[in-house]
Amino acid sequence: MNNRRLLISHAVPFWRDERFLKALGQAIFLLALALILGYFIRNMLGNLRQQGLGLGFDFLRLTAGFDIGEHLIPYSRSHTYLQAFAVGLLNTALVSGLGILLATLLGVIFGVAQLSGNFLVRSAARGYIELLRNLPLLVLLIFLYSTVFIQFPRVREAIILPGPVYLTNRGVAIPWGTPTDTFSTYLQILGAGLILALLVAVGLSWYGKRSGRPPLTLFWAALTFLLAAATGWLLLPNPPLEANLPAVQGLRLAGGLQLSPEFMALLSGLSIYTSAFIADVVRAGIQSVSRGQVEAAKSLGLTGFQTLRLVVFPQALRVIIPPLTSQYLNLTKNSSLAVAIGYPELFHVSGTVLNQSGRAVEVIALVMAVYLSISLFTSALMNLYNRRVRLVER
Amino acid sequence: MSRKLLTLFILFIIPALVIAGCRPSTPATSPAGGAPAQPVVETVEVVRTVVVTVEVPVPGEAPAATPQVKIEVAQAPGFGDTLKAVQARGNVICGVNGQLPGFSFLDPQGNFSGFDADFCRALAAAIFGDPSKVEFRATTTQERFTVLQTGEIDVLMRNTTWTLVRDTELGLNFTATTFYDGQGIMVPKDSGIASLQDLEGGTICVQKGTTTELNLADVMATEGISYTPAVFDDVNATYGAYAEGRCDAVTSDKSQLSSVAKGLLPDPDNHVILDVTLSKEPLGPVVRHGDDQWLDIVKWTIFATFAAEEYGISSANVDEIRSSTENPELKRLLGLEGDLGAKLGLSNDFAYNIIKLVGNYSEIYDRSLGENTPTFIPRGLNSLYTNGGLLYSPPFR
Numbered sequence: 001m002n003n004r005r006l007l008i009s010h011a012v013p014f015w016r017d018e019r020f021l022k023a024l025g026q027a028i029f030l031l032a033l034a035l036i037l038g039y040f041i042r043n044m045l046g047n048l049r050q051q052g053l054g055l056g057f058d059f060l061r062l063t064a065g066f067d068i069g070e071h072l073i074p075y076s077r078s079h080t081y082l083q084a085f086a087v088g089l090l091n092t093a094l095v096s097g098l099g100i101l102l103a104t105l106l107g108v109i110f111g112v113a114q115l116s117g118n119f120l121v122r123s124a125a126r127g128y129i130e131l132l133r134n135l136p137l138l139v140l141l142i143f144l145y146s147t148v149f150i151q152f153p154r155v156r157e158a159i160i161l162p163g164p165v166y167l168t169n170r171g172v173a174i175p176w177g178t179p180t181d182t183f184s185t186y187l188q189i190l191g192a193g194l195i196l197a198l199l200v201a202v203g204l205s206w207y208g209k210r211s212g213r214p215p216l217t218l219f220w221a222a223l224t225f226l227l228a229a230a231t232g233w234l235l236l237p238n239p240p241l242e243a244n245l246p247a248v249q250g251l252r253l254a255g256g257l258q259l260s261p262e263f264m265a266l267l268s269g270l271s272i273y274t275s276a277f278i279a280d281v282v283r284a285g286i287q288s289v290s291r292g293q294v295e296a297a298k299s300l301g302l303t304g305f306q307t308l309r310l311v312v313f314p315q316a317l318r319v320i321i322p323p324l325t326s327q328y329l330n331l332t333k334n335s336s337l338a339v340a341i342g343y344p345e346l347f348h349v350s351g352t353v354l355n356q357s358g359r360a361v362e363v364i365a366l367v368m369a370v371y372l373s374i375s376l377f378t379s380a381l382m383n384l385y386n387r388r389v390r391l392v393e394r
Numbered sequence: 395m396s397r398k399l400l401t402l403f404i405l406f407i408i409p410a411l412v413i414a415g416c417r418p419s420t421p422a423t424s425p426a427g428g429a430p431a432q433p434v435v436e437t438v439e440v441v442r443t444v445v446v447t448v449e450v451p452v453p454g455e456a457p458a459a460t461p462q463v464k465i466e467v468a469q470a471p472g473f474g475d476t477l478k479a480v481q482a483r484g485n486v487i488c489g490v491n492g493q494l495p496g497f498s499f500l501d502p503q504g505n506f507s508g509f510d511a512d513f514c515r516a517l518a519a520a521i522f523g524d525p526s527k528v529e530f531r532a533t534t535t536q537e538r539f540t541v542l543q544t545g546e547i548d549v550l551m552r553n554t555t556w557t558l559v560r561d562t563e564l565g566l567n568f569t570a571t572t573f574y575d576g577q578g579i580m581v582p583k584d585s586g587i588a589s590l591q592d593l594e595g596g597t598i599c600v601q602k603g604t605t606t607e608l609n610l611a612d613v614m615a616t617e618g619i620s621y622t623p624a625v626f627d628d629v630n631a632t633y634g635a636y637a638e639g640r641c642d643a644v645t646s647d648k649s650q651l652s653s654v655a656k657g658l659l660p661d662p663d664n665h666v667i668l669d670v671t672l673s674k675e676p677l678g679p680v681v682r683h684g685d686d687q688w689l690d691i692v693k694w695t696i697f698a699t700f701a702a703e704e705y706g707i708s709s710a711n712v713d714e715i716r717s718s719t720e721n722p723e724l725k726r727l728l729g730l731e732g733d734l735g736a737k738l739g740l741s742n743d744f745a746y747n748i749i750k751l752v753g754n755y756s757e758i759y760d761r762s763l764g765e766n767t768p769t770f771i772p773r774g775l776n777s778l779y780t781n782g783g784l785l786y787s788p789p790f791r
Contacts, residue, residue, distance in 0.1 A: 047544075050684070065608045065611060065612070066607045066608055066611050066623075067607075067610070067611045067614075067621075067622075067623045068623070068625075069597075069622045069623050069624055069625065070622075076611075076615070077608075077611035077612065077615055078615070146634070146638075150635065150638045150640055151638070154639050169638060169639050169640055170597065170640065252595055252596065260624075261640065262624075339627055340627065340631075341631075342602075342624060342625055342626045342627065342631065342635070344625065348602075348625070351536050351602060351603060351627075352602050352603050352607065352625065354536065354603070355535060355536050355539070355602070355603030355604075356603065356607075356608065358539055358559070358560070358563055358564040360540050
């Protein structure tokens with residue numbers, strides 16, 4: 001073997017050696033790629049220089065000078081462009097995070113409903129999915145914003161739901177809690193409750209493995225945590241949160257948690273749009289589990305719910321997770337459509353930054369880098385989870 | 395075997411071509427595609443010298459060649475390039491707002507009309523003697539500077555405020571102010587809001603990426619009034635949200651408020667513009683840095699409309715005055731004496747064409763913003779200096 005290789009390498013000159021040619025081909029491809037990229041970048045820099053424009057990220061430290069309507073961190077006009085970016089990024093994270101939760105919830109419900117034996121439930125779910133999946137998201141967002149949320153009555157004629165929840169065209173206000181001085185102690189109690197719940201979960205799963213009769217681990221763990229939380233609330237001298245109810249104050253809403261119409265429209269639009277896709281992903285996942293599995297579970301005497309929980313879902317998950325990941329990524333990226341309705345998420349804020357600073361190349365590059373990072377991060381998390389649930393073949 | 399040799403040959407040819415392609419060719423200066431008609435080799439030479447001589451200017455080498463005289467402007471889109479490109483293309487590409495009644499918007503016939511649009515036509519009249527040789531590009535506030543910087547448009551006539559940063563850092567030149575404006579605040583009549591202080595805690599609609607947005611933040615911070623901005627992407631979205639009651643007030647340039655209030659709101663009579671002015675807003679055409687000839691052309695096109703009004707020349711009487719006048723200043727303006735047009739690189743009767751084909755400043759103003767239009771705005775600061783306004787043309791000499 002070794003002899004033969006030696007023989008060949010001696011017999012064939014290097015420029016006809018296939019291995020060398022392959023490597024050379026790749027090297028030349030890389031070189032060409034680098035040259036083309038270099039040419040474009042050089043061209044861009046040259047053009048920028050000709051117009052007297054520099055390239056650099058120093059401008060991020062300059063004062064932004066504009067206000068942003070909704071911010072999770074303190075922000076005013078005297079903060080920097082970088083902080084304005086951070087405000088936008090957090091808004092994107094907020095709406096994407098909540099959107100992913102809601103879309104998953106709705107998606108699973110409608111996905112399972114599609115397989116229901118009840119004709120009405122099945123058709124309603126099918127109709128919901130077909131309608132939403134076939135509308136452009138931008139149209140849906142503008143529809144929700146301009147014909148639903150901004151058409152709520154003015155503040156003086158607000159719709160008041162029990163709670164009280166105020167529906168107005170300035171936004172939706174819901175009751176919220178304001179932390180009191182015992183709030184930090186309560187957080188510690190919650191932490192302790194969490195640890196206790198984890199201990200219970202570990203203990204039960206150990207017991208389950210030993211006895212071969214797995215108990216409802218998650219159920220008992222959650223119950224433990226809730227019990228700890230409730231006990232803590234009652235034991236503290238005064239409650240850690242005090243109710244902050246919204247009310248009409250003059251021409252405006254005051255108090256409570258106020259959600260702007262832009263936020264509501266974006267969140268609901270993203271959630272219901274993506275839920276339609278998730279519903280189909282879930283349906284496909286469940287249908288991918290062969291009928292024999294269900295029949296076997298039944299013949300073992302498992303109930304319907306047990307069949308779903310112990311047999312169908314674990315096997316469906318490994319089909320569901322990868323396409324689900326790309327739906328999550330889509331939702332996050334689609335949140336940039338908020339520019340159309342004016343919710344100050346990352347892309348909206350960066351548009352303002354671009355205009356006020358005039359740094360088109362840097363701002364767009366930054367925005368692309370941030371979206372890329374968010375997507376890769378989400379992807380990494382989902383891949384981690386995927387590795388846990390995938391079929392382990394022996 | 396020959397196939398392999400061929401592959402190898404191709405593999406060497408490709409990088410060779412790529413490298414050849416990477417040589418600095420004509421600098422991408424020519425705006426909107428009009429290439430300067432110079433031999434490539436010579437241009438390369440110029441580019442090389444730029445890098446060296448601009449850093450260390452050597453006076454002794456100056457007489458060496460004429461192209462070197464142009465070196466300092468060759469850094470930027472070269473002197474005279476814009477006019478050359480425009481003439482080669484056969485029209486002026488003019489960036490306008492496109493959504494602002496009275497300034498630039500599509501009329502029912504599908505033509506752009508309004509104050510800014512007419513200044514685009516005046517420019518075309520000055521260059522081609524034909525006001526129709528304009529290509530209008532509707533631009534958003536956000537993209538307006540980028541399209542100008544990259545040469546997609548020749549001039550931006552889009553109610554753009556003259557500020558120091560835009561004049562310097564963005565690589566733009568403001569030519570002359572065509573409209574002196576100030577930022578105002580509009581509220582519904584029945585809201586009971588009469589001053590800025592009444593807006594405490596309120597929501598204010600504002601358009602994204604404007605100086606308006608910055609001024610609002612400045613003034614509210616100075617006055618110590620807390621408010622929430624609701625920021626929208628374009629004119630229609632901003633006033634649409636305001637009309638639906640999303641905000642307590644809307645802020646913009648007063649000209650825009652009054653023209654939009656009349657043009658876009660369903661109930662224009664139910665809104666008032668508060669008697670506060672948040673800022674100075676001088677609006678006017680903008681060009682790129684670097685081509686001073688083009689800057690001069692745009693500037694003097696505007697001054698010609700000022701001067702025409704000052705001397706009482708309008709499109710109706712320009713022919714008569716031209717044939718009868720003995721006033722040397724008028725003769726120079728109308729191209730009968732001297733070579734003022736030629737100095738700009740235009741025909742000598744460029745001002746005559748502007749006045750004859752588009753009109754003087756007051757004609758342009760009255761056509762779009764005069765008393766008989768739905769978008770009436772009193773002349774105010776936009777009167778001639780002789781009438782207490784700010785319009786003042788340098789002498790045509």
